[in-house]
Amino acid sequence: MENSQPWKFHQIVIGDYLAHRVKIPPHFMKHLSKDLSKEEITKATIKSDVGFWPVKLRKTSNYTYIEEGWPKVMEDNALGDKEFLVFRYDGNMCFNLQIFEKTGCERIYPTIVSNNPKEECVPEEITVDRHGNYTVNFENPHYKKCLKEYNVSRGYVLRLPKRFSNKMASFDQRLIIGVENTKGEAWEVNATLNTGSYCLCGGWRAFVAANKLNVGDECIFELIAKNRIRVHKIIA
Secondary structure, X not given: OOOOOOEEEEEEOOOOOOOOOEEEOHHHHHHOOOOOOOOOEEEEEEEOOOOEEEEEEXXXXXXXXXXXXXXXXXXXXXXXXXXXXXXXXXXXXXXXXXXXXXXXXEOOOOOOOOOOHHHHOXXXXXXXXXXXXXXXXXXXXXXXXXXXXXXXXXXXXEEOOHXXXXXXXXXOOEEEEEEEOOOOOEEEEEEEEEOOXXXXXXXXXXXXXXXXXXXXXXXXXXXXXXOEEEEEEEOO
């Protein structure tokens, strides 16, 4: 499908209104007519700055909904109440999702510069909080990160550097990995591949809340196994 301009529609997250599905406005359906399957179900893709997700559109007698796969989009993008969503149709059953927060501003995720030595390596010895100060000698791949607002609130997304991502199990588009604290307590976290590096999204919010991570906290992310990361919070 070729458009001279991108077609868009919007929805607002209000309570559980979009928790399970998104209704596509009837007047918007004419822009999908050439690509939409004649069957009840049509496969589609939703993209955002975090990654992309396979979804399915289902036709009823009156409306067409984005259903299967949509709850995962909600979770991985940490969509919150009263956020404004813009769906841009790019053709070939692919939608680009733009997220505007309650402030009225679009949510923007900064990218990591892969050759930034400050985020790719740390000194071999470092003091870490584990019931007091102690020194860790890191033999596993690791990097140091000062947590930003979008890591621990609002978007709840953390992008791993490319060199760190390269050490992980594969370049599957989506992974479920274990993220643990220094006590060995672990959370399942979704990791989506985007421009060569993985983003921690769905499940990362629960880890942040349980471990009381805040803006400005400095952490060491250590890859202790192919699909397992240990997070060390550094004492200032």
